[in-house]
Each structure stands twice: as structure tokens, then as C-alpha cells.
Amino acid sequence: MMLSIENLRVSFAREHGDPVEVVHGINVTLDKGETLGIVGESGSGKSVLSLATMGLLPRTATASGKILLDGEDILSMSERQLCRVRGRKIGMIFQEPMTALNPSMRVGAQIAEGLRLSQGLSRRAARAEALRLLDMVKIPRAADRIDSFPHEMSGGQRQRVGIAIALALKPELLIADEPTTALDVTVQAEVLDILDELVSELGISLILISHDLGVIARITDRTLVMYRGDEMEQGETEQVLRRPAHAYTRKLISALPNRVRSALETPDG
Amino acid sequence: MKRFPISLILGGLITGALIGAALLSRVWTPADPTAMNILNRLKGPGEAGLLGADQIGRDVFSIIMAGAWTSLGIAMTATLLGGAIGTLIGVSAAAKGGVFERLAMAINGVLFSFPPILSAILLGALMGPGALTSITAIGVFMIPVFARVSRGAALQIWSRDFVQAARMAGKGPALITLQHILPNISAQIIVQLAIQTGLGILSEAGLSFLGMGVAPPTPSWGRMLADAQTFLSSAPHLVLAPGLAIALAVLGLNLLGDGLRDLTDPRRRQAS
Amino acid sequence: MPALKKLSRQIGGLVITLWIASLVIFLLIEAAPGDAASIMLGTNAAPDTVAALRSELGLDRPLLWRYAGWLGGVLSGDLGTSYTYGVPVAGLIADRLAVTVPLTLIATLLSILISLPLGVWAANRPNGPVDTLASLFSQVGIAVPNFWIGLLLILGVALGLGWLTPGGFPGWQAGIGAAFEALILPSIALAVPQSAVLTRVTRAAVIEVTNEDFVRTARAKGLSRGRALWRHTVPNALLPVVTMLGLQIPFLISGAVLVENVFTLPGIGTLAYQALSQRDLIVVQNVVLMFTLIVMVVNLIVDALYTVLDPRLRGRV
Numbered sequence: 001m002m003l004s005i006e007n008l009r010v011s012f013a014r015e016h017g018d019p020v021e022v023v024h025g026i027n028v029t030l031d032k033g034e035t036l037g038i039v040g041e042s043g044s045g046k047s048v049l050s051l052a053t054m055g056l057l058p059r060t061a062t063a064s065g066k067i068l069l070d071g072e073d074i075l076s077m078s079e080r081q082l083c084r085v086r087g088r089k090i091g092m093i094f095q096e097p098m099t100a101l102n103p104s105m106r107v108g109a110q111i112a113e114g115l116r117l118s119q120g121l122s123r124r125a126a127r128a129e130a131l132r133l134l135d136m137v138k139i140p141r142a143a144d145r146i147d148s149f150p151h152e153m154s155g156g157q158r159q160r161v162g163i164a165i166a167l168a169l170k171p172e173l174l175i176a177d178e179p180t181t182a183l184d185v186t187v188q189a190e191v192l193d194i195l196d197e198l199v200s201e202l203g204i205s206l207i208l209i210s211h212d213l214g215v216i217a218r219i220t221d222r223t224l225v226m227y228r229g230d231e232m233e234q235g236e237t238e239q240v241l242r243r244p245a246h247a248y249t250r251k252l253i254s255a256l257p258n259r260v261r262s263a264l265e266t267p268d269g
Numbered sequence: 270m271k272r273f274p275i276s277l278i279l280g281g282l283i284t285g286a287l288i289g290a291a292l293l294s295r296v297w298t299p300a301d302p303t304a305m306n307i308l309n310r311l312k313g314p315g316e317a318g319l320l321g322a323d324q325i326g327r328d329v330f331s332i333i334m335a336g337a338w339t340s341l342g343i344a345m346t347a348t349l350l351g352g353a354i355g356t357l358i359g360v361s362a363a364a365k366g367g368v369f370e371r372l373a374m375a376i377n378g379v380l381f382s383f384p385p386i387l388s389a390i391l392l393g394a395l396m397g398p399g400a401l402t403s404i405t406a407i408g409v410f411m412i413p414v415f416a417r418v419s420r421g422a423a424l425q426i427w428s429r430d431f432v433q434a435a436r437m438a439g440k441g442p443a444l445i446t447l448q449h450i451l452p453n454i455s456a457q458i459i460v461q462l463a464i465q466t467g468l469g470i471l472s473e474a475g476l477s478f479l480g481m482g483v484a485p486p487t488p489s490w491g492r493m494l495a496d497a498q499t500f501l502s503s504a505p506h507l508v509l510a511p512g513l514a515i516a517l518a519v520l521g522l523n524l525l526g527d528g529l530r531d532l533t534d535p536r537r538r539q540a541s
Numbered sequence: 542m543p544a545l546k547k548l549s550r551q552i553g554g555l556v557i558t559l560w561i562a563s564l565v566i567f568l569l570i571e572a573a574p575g576d577a578a579s580i581m582l583g584t585n586a587a588p589d590t591v592a593a594l595r596s597e598l599g600l601d602r603p604l605l606w607r608y609a610g611w612l613g614g615v616l617s618g619d620l621g622t623s624y625t626y627g628v629p630v631a632g633l634i635a636d637r638l639a640v641t642v643p644l645t646l647i648a649t650l651l652s653i654l655i656s657l658p659l660g661v662w663a664a665n666r667p668n669g670p671v672d673t674l675a676s677l678f679s680q681v682g683i684a685v686p687n688f689w690i691g692l693l694l695i696l697g698v699a700l701g702l703g704w705l706t707p708g709g710f711p712g713w714q715a716g717i718g719a720a721f722e723a724l725i726l727p728s729i730a731l732a733v734p735q736s737a738v739l740t741r742v743t744r745a746a747v748i749e750v751t752n753e754d755f756v757r758t759a760r761a762k763g764l765s766r767g768r769a770l771w772r773h774t775v776p777n778a779l780l781p782v783v784t785m786l787g788l789q790i791p792f793l794i795s796g797a798v799l800v801e802n803v804f805t806l807p808g809i810g811t812l813a814y815q816a817l818s819q820r821d822l823i824v825v826q827n828v829v830l831m832f833t834l835i836v837m838v839v840n841l842i843v844d845a846l847y848t849v850l851d852p853r854l855r856g857r858v
Contacts, residue, residue: 114764117768149852151852384794387795391569394569395572395573467684472795475686505696512693520680520681523684
């Protein structure tokens with residue numbers, strides 16, 4: 001698997017006036033098994049970038065440039081082709097575990113849905129696979145939880161279900177958009193550990209979007225720093241965080257609490 | 270539905286025409302709406318008057334105009350009365366809370382299960398058909414509608430900071446309701462007044478159609494339709510004109526209500 | 542069990558409101574001019590004959606007694622005897638319900654069948670041609686009186702095209718087909734305003750749910766737009782639709798009275814209306830109570846439907 005984003009620009013149509021461009025020519029490459037962090041404050045265009053990669057931009061958006069996945073351009077794919085990419089080649093985890101799951105569907109069914117649909121598994125086989133996935137994301141007593149509704153679970157558990165859904169079809173690339181931001185601090189670490197473990201275990205590539213440098217530092221090989229739709233800098237995570245080349249990155253780092261900043265400075269602490 | 274200018278303008282125009290026709294009918298109509306002319310009996314549009322003549326030769330256009338006065342008069346009176354009582358109940362329930370609120374809302378539930386025709390059947394037994402029966406029957410049904418809307422809107426205002434501040438300043442619930450709640454929910458109430466007046470016109474037409482509305486010879490759209498039923502195949506124009514009048518009047522008031530809502534709803538205003 | 546507790550509390554509430562309603566109905570009918578005996582015997586009856594009948598009917602007993610008597614009768618299924626028909630009111634109502642209940646059910650079914658696809662389709666392409674058509678339909682449909690639609694249907698379909706009957710009801714003993722045929726046009730007349738309202742609500746609800754995060758999650762799984770719509774969006778948009786369905790019940794019943802009148806169907810609406818014009822007050826009294834009961838029971842069912850549609854409401858008291 002190889003993802004290569006070339007000069008991506010995304011603009012949104014407005015009801016009155018000209019369209020606004022929110023991503024101004026971003027270039028990214030990602031190899032198999034590699035992990036990339038995208039940092040930036042809200043409004044920096046990082047979520048738009050991830051939605052564009054999924055082919056899930058809203059109707060009002062127009063994208064130009066190229067998003068090549070194994071040489072095929074996502075931006076020029078038909079909807080039918082995109083449906084075959086989503087889930088199967090790229091999985092995605094969203095920010096809000098509270099709202100990202102269908103409230104009227106049992107979690108097992110939500111995990112199994114993609115399996116039944118794209119792999120044509122029987123109900124029973126899909127359920128067995130869903131159970132395995134729940135186990136894999138370390139839901140305790142998964143067999144008892146498979147028929148739960150989302151509201152019967154905690155935020156951390158829901159986000160694990162989200163990971164299970166994203167990994168169900170064994171994608172080669174996982175995009176996690178602020179996967180822990182909405183969670184309690186203690187739960188954040190657990191969910192990140194699970195994510196980190198699974199990505200290296202399964203050998204899939206990861207794009208982790210976060211405004212939290214601590215999270216980025218912990219997991220990613222490389223980092224892209226974005227500000228208002230522009231790339232500020234890109235490079236090895238260690239390099240970027242220890243010797244930031246750009247003033248904006250330095251600002252982000254200096255905004256961290258002392259404790260976190262010093263943790264960044266001690267190698268592999 | 271992002272239709273603010275069209276619906277407001279169209280609704281305003283139709284409603285304006287309706288009110289205009291109702292008022293004008295008090296001083297002028299093309300012919301006397303109650304004058305029989307047996308020679309014109311069941312004549313079609315153009316043959317006698319703009320919209321033809323009915324089974325005893327009265328000018329249909331004139332009756333429609335005069336019927337606007339009846340319809341609008343009854344619907345507006347009922348809506349205003351029911352609206353006032355309902356709003357009073359709604360804002361008091363929101364202000365007082367507790368047992369009073371639950372009791373008020375329970376009574377609302379009972380009233381809401383009495384649609385206008387049902388109350389009219391009951392009231393008709395008590396006082397016979399007539400304008401008063403119609404107004405009461407329709408008005409009673411408006412009470413829970415307005416109580417619900419105003420309570421919901423009032424509760425929202427009660428949770429705002431400035432109301433909390435007024436409370437801290439020692440103002441009582443009645444004063445707060447008068448100074449802060451009512452002015453802030455008035456837009457929603459006005460929207461409901463427009464829409465419910467439309468429903469009132471529909472209900473009034475239904476009641477007169479069943480013979481439970483105003484008594485003859487007072488012109489009424491609903492009774493025109495009831496009379497026309499007998500001449501369905503021989504004089505279809507008698508069915509078309511009053512029905513169109515009712516539909517147009519209700520459509521106009523609904524559009525006006527929707528337009529006003531789009532204009533005043535802060536959520537929608539932000540969105541545009 | 543919280544669900545059971547909730548149900549028993551709801552039924553308790555229903556009994557209390559029904560009791561209040563019965564009291565109001567009874568007092569209003571009591572206050573109505575003219576008593577049963579003089580209506581039954583006509584205006585020229587001798588005073589002592591009237592008095593005899595009055596005591597036979599129990600009309601000379603105190604108010605509270607008569608109220609208790611009626612309530613006891615209602616509970617045991619004895620609603621008294623109609624003044625004009627001379628038959629038990631309970632049987633009369635049951636016969637008429639056999640027309641009204643199918644009529645309203647068919648109309649409701651029809652309105653769901655029209656409004657659900659139309660509303661979903663309109664929401665799927667906001668401001669597209671279907672959406673424009675749907676909003677036109679809902680604006681006009683809400684404004685048009687159903688009895689007028691009934692008249693137009695008779696004029697156009699029954700008299701004009703010669704299809705179906707312009708009115709009347711052959712009775713269920715004439716065969717399901719014939720009876721059903723007589724209910725088609727009335728059901729359509731009743732269904733049009735209903736579906737106008739429901740289309741509007743469906744459209745708004747679907748649009749709101751379409752923007753929810755979980756729909757995006759479903760799409761990220763590789764679901765097509767259509768499948769995400771029907772499997773994820775629509776089931777979660779049904780709650781407001783069901784709410785509106787419940788709120789429409791009083792209008793449906795009012796509508797039935799009018800439409801039955803247009804098509805001369807021997808339903809409960811016609812019964813109420815005729816009873817009123819013949820001052821058969823005992824029938825009026827019971828029919829109105831019956832209507833109230835129906836409205837409240839349907840509301841209870843709608844409430845129960847909520848918990849089926851939204852699992853989050855389960856177990857909440």
C-alpha cells in the first residue's frame with residue numbers, strides 16, 4: 001500500500017460569494033506500515049484532508065490535485081469505486097464516540113454490517129468475526145457486550161467499537177481523526193495503546209490526526225504540521241518536535257504544559 | 270425549506286387578499302349574497318356572475334366574499350381566545366412548575382383529545398349549532414396547542430442567564446414572565462396564531478359542512494359545499510369555488526406562518 | 542421492572558384522564574336542553590306518560606346516581622339503549638366501528654406509504670425536483686379540506702370515470718371485496734392531508750439525521766449512500782414521524798366524521814352526527830367518550846412504539 005497526496009486543494013462553496021479554499025496544496029506520502037501524525041489547531045484543514053482521502057467530502061466541497069492510493073486517484077473515482085475503497089482499503093475512526101455509532105443498532109451488528117456486505121459472510125460467521133474483533137480491541141466479556149446498544153457502553157468502550165468497525169475489513173490504511181480527544185484522560189491512554197498495538201501488529205499504515213502533540217509523539221513516525229490549510233513543516237516526528245524548523249511548531253510546543261514538554265525531550269521515556 | 274422571501278410574500282399576499290375580501294364584503298359585494306334569483310338557478314361561471322349561481326340563484330362570488338368574513342371571523346376569534354388562554358396556561362406552567370405544571374399539562378392532554386368536531390358535537394347538544402358553538406369548539410382545541418408551544422418556549426427563556434439575573438435581583442415569577450418571557454416568546458406565538466388561524470378556517474368549514482356551524486342565511490364556505498353535494502353532477506362549479514377558497518385561505522395563512530417563522534427563528538437566521 | 546412500572550403509571554394516568562373526560566361529557570350532556578323521555582315520546586305526549594317513562598329510565602334519580610349508573614354501565618359494557626333506534630348503544634357503536642376502524646387504518650397505512658418514500662426521497666436531494674414536488678404537495682395537502690377532496694373524488698373518479706362507488710357501504714356481509722371497494726375513495730380523501738403532514742415531518746427528520754456522525758461512520762464502512770440512508774438514517778428518523786402520527790389522531794377522527802358524511806358511510810362519525818341531530822343524547826354521550834378513549838389508547842401505543850424505535854428510551858422511567 002502506498003498513499004501519495006499531491007498538491008491537494010479543497011474549497012467549499014458558499015451560499016453567497018466565491019468558494020473558500022480551506023486546504024492550500026498539501027503533499028503527503030505514506031508507505032506501508034508507516035504512521036503519520038497530522039497536527040494543527042481546529043480549522044487547520046486536517047479533518048478536511050482526512051475526509052478527502054476517504055472520498056467523504058460534503059457535496060459543497062471541491063477538491064483538486066491527486067490522492068493516489070496504490071496509484072489510483074481517489075478524487076477521480078466513481079462513487080461505486082469509492083464504496084469499494086472505504087472500509088476495505090481505508091478504515092476511519094472518528095472523534096466523537098458518543099455520536100459516531102448508530103444509537104438504534106446493536107454494536108455487534110454495526111461491526112458485522114460491513115463484513116456481511118462486502119465479504120458476503122453469513123450472519124453467523126459475521127457475528128463470530130465481530131466477536132473476535134471486540135476481543136481484539138479488548139472489550140472485556142465481549143460475548144456479553146456484542147448485543148449491547150451504544151448508549152449502554154462507556155465512551156472508551158464505544159471508541160473501541162469504533163476501532164473494531166474500522167478494522168473489520170482489514171484495511172491497509174487507518175485514519176484516526178482525534179480518536180481520543182473526547183475521552184477522559186485515563187481512558188485516552190488505553191485507547192491509544194490499543195490503537196498503537198494493533199497498527200504495529202497488523203502492519204497497517206496509520207494517519208493520526210490530533211491537536212495533541214503528546215499523542216502524536218507517542219505513536220507516529222512522521223509528522224505534518226498544518227496551519228490554516230497550509231503545511232508548516234513535515235518530517236520525522238522526533239525531528240519535528242525536538243528541533244522544530246518552523247515558528248508555528250515552536251509555538252505549539254511552547255503551549256504544552258512543562259511536564260509534557262520535558263517528556264518530549266527525554267528520548268523514549 | 271429555505272423559502273423565506275417567497276413564502277412570506279406569497280402568504281402575505283393571499284392573507285391580505287383574504288382579509289381584504291372579508292372587509293370589503295361588509296360594504297360591497299357584486300350582488301347581494303342572500304338575494305335569490307330563481308332564473309339564475311345553478312347557472313355556471315360567466316352565465317351568471319363571475320363564479321355562477323347556486324341552487325336558489327344566489328351569486329356564488331358574492332357568497333364567497335361574504336363567507337370570508339364568516340370564516341375568518343370565527344377562526345380568528347377562536348384562535349385569539351384559545352391562544353390567549355393557552356399561552357396564559359403555558360407561561361404560568363413554565364413559571365410555577367411543580368404540581369401546578371403537571372396538573373395544567375394533564376388537563377391539556379384531556380383537551381387535546383377533543384378535536385373541534387368532537388367538542389362541537391358535545392356543545393351542539395348543549396347549545397345548538399351557531400357561531401358561538403363553532404368558536405368555543407375550535408377555541409377549546411387551540412388551548413392545549415398554545416399551552417404546549419408557549420410552555421416549551423418559555424422554559425427555554427427561563428434557563429437563560431438574563432432571567433437568572435432577574436431572579437437574583439429578587440423579581441417574582443409574574444414580573445419576570447411579563448418583562449422577559451412574554452416579549453421573548455411573542456414571535457413564536459405570532460407564528461402559531463397565523464398557522465392555527467388556518468387550521469381554524471379548516472375546522473370552521475368542517476363544522477358548517479356538517480351543519481354545526483353558523484346558521485343560514487349567514488354565508489359560509491362549509492355549508493356551500495354541503496349544499497353543493499346534492500348538485501354534484503349538474504353544477505360542479507358549486508363544489509369547486511368554496512373548496513378552492515378554503516384551500517387558498519389556509520395555504521396563505523400557513524405560508525405566512527412559515528415565512529414568519531423563518532424570519533424570526535434565531536436558529537434559522539444564523540444558518541442563512 | 543421499570544418498563545412494567547412505567548406502563549402501569551401510564552395506564553393509571555389514562556384512567557384518571559378518562560374519568561375527568563367522562564365527568565365533563567356527562568355534565569355537558571346533562572345541561573343540554575330536552576330530556577330523553579319527552580324526546581322519545583314526542584312533543585304531544587301526556588305529562589304523566591312522560592313522567593312514567595322518566596322514572597322507568599331512571600331520569601328522576603339524583604345526578605350523582607345517574608352518573609354512577611352510567612359509569613358502572615360503561616365498565617360492564619352496558620351503555621344503555623338508544624332513544625331513537627331502540628337498540629343497545631354498545632351494539633350500535635360496535636357495528637359502526639366496523640366501518641370507521643378499517644377506514645382510519647387504511648387511510649393511515651396509505652398516508653405512511655405515500656409520505657415515507659416521498660419524504661425520504663425529498664430529503665435525499667434537498668432542493669431537487671422531488672423535493673420541490675414534495676414541499677408543494679405538503680403545503681397544498683395540509684390546506685385542502687379532506688371532505689372537499691372526497692367531493693372531488695366522487696366528482697372525478699366515481700361520476701367522471703365511473704370507477705368505484707360514489708358512496709354508501711354494502712356491509713361486510715356483502716364480501717370483503719365489495720366492502721373494501723367502498724372504503725377506497727374515503728380512505729384516499731382521509732389520507733391526503735395526513736400524508737402532507739407526514740411528508741413534511743419525514744423530510745425534516747431525515748435531513749437532520751443525515752448530518753449525524755453515525756451516518757458518516759456507516760459510509761466509512763463502505764456502505765453506499767442508499768444503504769446508509771435506509772439502514773442508518775431512516776430508522777433513526779422515525780421517532781418524530783411516529784410522534785406526529787400520534788398527534789394527528791384527533792384530526793384523523795375529525796376527518797373520519799366528515800369523510801363518512803361525504804360518502805354516506807355508516808361509521809361512528811355518522812352515528813355521532815345523526816345522534817346529535819336527533820337529540821339521541823345517550824348515544825352522543827357514549828360516542829364522545831369512546832372517541833376520547835380511542836385517542837388516549839392510541840397515544841399510549843405511540844408511546845410504546847418510541848421504546849421500540851429508540852433503545853435509549855428503554856428502561857427509562
